[in-house]
Amino acid sequence: MITDEIIARAKAHLRSGQAPEAAQLLLTVAAQPGLIEREYDDAMNLLATALASAQQVRAAATVFLYLRRPVEMRRLAKSHPIDTARAELLAERPGEAARFYRVARWPAHAAIACERARDWPTARALWEEVSGDPRLREDPYVAALVSFNLGRVLNKLGDEPGAHRCRVKAMRLLEEAADVLEARGLRDRAFDCFQVLLTLGIETGSFENLAEGYLNCIRILREDHLKYYALQYYEDFIGKAETAGEHHAVATILHEVAEYARNLGLPFHTALRLREAQAWQRAADGILASGGAAELAENALLAAVGAYTTLGFHARAVQTFKSIAGLPLEEKRVARYKNLAVKYAEARDESSQTPALPDYLKQPVQYPDIWNVDVIEWEEQGDPVEACGEILLDPTIPNYVRRRALTARLTPLMAVNPAHPDTLAALAERLGEVQVYAVLSPLESLFERGRTNVRGAVLKAARHLYFKRTFVVINRGVQDPEPAVRRMAQDAIAALHFPHAFDPLSRLHRESADPDIRRAALQSIGRIQSLEAVEYLVGVVVHGQQDERLIARDLLLRSDYSETSRALATAIEHEQGDVQRLLAQIRYQRGER
Secondary structure: OOHHHHHHHHHHHHHOOOHHHHHHHHHHHHOOOOOOHHHHHHHHHHHHHHHHHOOOHHHHHHHHHHHOOHHHHHHHOOOOHHHHHHHHHHOOOHHHHHHHHHHOOOHHHHHHHHHHOOOHHHHHHHHHHHHOOHHHHHOHHHHHHHHHHHHHHHHHOOOHHHHHHHHHHHHHHHHHHHHHHHHOOOHHHHHHHHHHHHHHHHHHOOHHHHHHHHHHHHHHHHHOOOHHHHHHHHHHHHHHHHHOOOHHHHHHHHHHHHHHHHHOOOOOHHHHHHHHHHHHHHHHHHHHHOOOOHHHHHHHHHHHHHHHHHHOEHHHHHHHHHHHHOOOOOHHHHHHHHHHHHHOOOOOEOOOOOOOOOHHHOOOOOOOOHHHHHHHHHHHOOOHHHHHHHHHHOOOOOHHHHHHHHHHHHHHHOOOOOOOHHHHHHHHHHHHHHOOHHHHHHHHHHHHHOOHHHHHHHHHHHOOOOOOOHHHHHHHHOOOOOHHHHHHHHHHHHHOOOHHHHHHHHHHHHHOOOHHHHHHHHHHHOOOOOHHHHHHHHHHHHHOOHHHHHHHHHHHHHOOOOOHHHHHHHHHHHOOHHHHHHHHHHHHHOOOO
C-alpha cells in the first residue's frame, strides 16, 4: 500500500477505537527511511497518538524521542527514569537528566550528564562510584576510561595530585588492555586504547604519551591498509610535535611518512622529504641553542644532506656542508666538510616538482569521545532498546539512520512478548539495517543468549556491518553447534570484504577447521582491493592445498586491483619450478607479458 492509503486506514482505525491496529499499520511507515521529512514526521505524530491511546506509553515516548519533542516525551515517560533522563537531555537540562540516571542506577550516564551541566563535585562522586564497580576488575579497558574521566573532573576541581594519579592509572591500564586486545586479534579495540592515550598526551602535555598513542594508531591504520587515514594521523602528529618543539621527532616522523608515501606511489612524497630536510636543520639549531653536543647537531645536519640529495637539491646539500663546517668539531672533521663544500661548490639544484600535500590530509583529526561512548556501552550491557535510544538522542546522526533505529527500538516495545525468540530475531535484523557501530554490542548480547533462529538473525544482520568488530560475533558463529547458524556465519563472511576486514578474514582462513568457512574467507580476501590481499592469494597459490590453490588462481585471474600484476611479477622472480610456471601462466592469462 502507498503511504497515503496506510495513513488513511490508520486514521479510520483510530476513529473506531482500534488504536493497536492503527499503530501496527503506521509501523510500516516508520520502516520507510526514504520518505520526505514532512510526510514521515506527520505519520510519526499519528503513530505516537495511536501508541499512547493503546497504552504503549514507552513506545509512544520513543516516537517523540525521534521527533525531538521533550515535553511530550517527558509526560509519557514518568515511570521510566532512563527515558525521562533522555527527555531532559533533549530539553537541554543535563542536571535534571543526571538526577533521573541516578534513579535508574546508571552512575556513568549520570556523571557524563553532570559534566555537561558543569557540576564537577557531583560528577566526581559519580565517577568514584563507577570506579568501585567490581566488574571493572576484569575489564582493564573500561577501568582505564573511568580513571581517565575521573582524572579530567579532578583537574576541573583543581585537584592536580588526584588527577595525576588517575592519569597514571589510566595510562597503565590502557597499555595493558591494548596488549590483551591485540593478542586476541581485536586490533580495532586496541586502536581505541591508543586514541585515548594520545588524547591523554594532548591534554597533559606529555609528549611520551602523545607519541606512543599516535605511532600505535598509525601502525594499526597502516596494517589495515587505511593509507589516507594513516597519512592524516601522521600529519596531525607532526603538527603536535612541532608545537611541542620536538624537532628531532618531527624530522624522524617526516622521514618515515615520506618513505611510506613513496612506497605507495604517491606524488607528494618529495614535498615530505623536503620538509624532512628542513626539520633536521631546525633540530640542529635546537640542539645548539640548548647547549647540546655539536656531534648531535652534526648528525642532524648530515641527515638533512641525505634528504636534500635524495631530492636532487645538491646546492642546498653543499650549503648544509658549510653549516656543518662551522660547528665546533675536531679540526680533521671540520676540514673534511670544508673540502666537500669547495669540491661541490658548483653543484646546482635539479629542477624538480614537489607536489604539495593535498588539503584533505591536512584536516585536523577529529577524535571521538570514546572515553564516554564506550563507558555508556558498558553500562547499557548490550541492551538493544537502550542502544537505539542513544542513537535517537544523538542529533549528529543522519535522520535516515535514526529512522532505522526507531523501527528497531519499537520492535520489542510494541511486541506482545518482547522476549519471544521470533521478536528477538526480528529485532536483530532491524539492528543490522541501522548499520552503525553502536548496534554491535546489542547484537553480540542477542547472539550470546538467543536461540538458534536469533543467532542466525544476528549473523544475517552482520552482513550489513562493515566493521572489524563484526567478526567478534562471526567468529562465535563459525563455532556454533548448529549447522544452520554456521551456514549464516559463512554467508556473512562471504559478504564482508572491505579493506580492514583482511586481518580477521585471513585469521579465519588460516585457523578454521571447516573447509567451507576457509573457502568463504578466501573468496572475500580475493575481493579486497589491497596489495596485502593479493600477496596473500599468491601465497595460497604457492603453499596452499590443491583446491584452495585453484580458488586463489581464479581470484588472481579476475583481480582488477592495480598492483596485482606487479605482485605476480615479484613472486615469479622469487619462485622456481612448477610454482613459477603456474604464476607465469596466471600472468599470461591476464594478458600481461
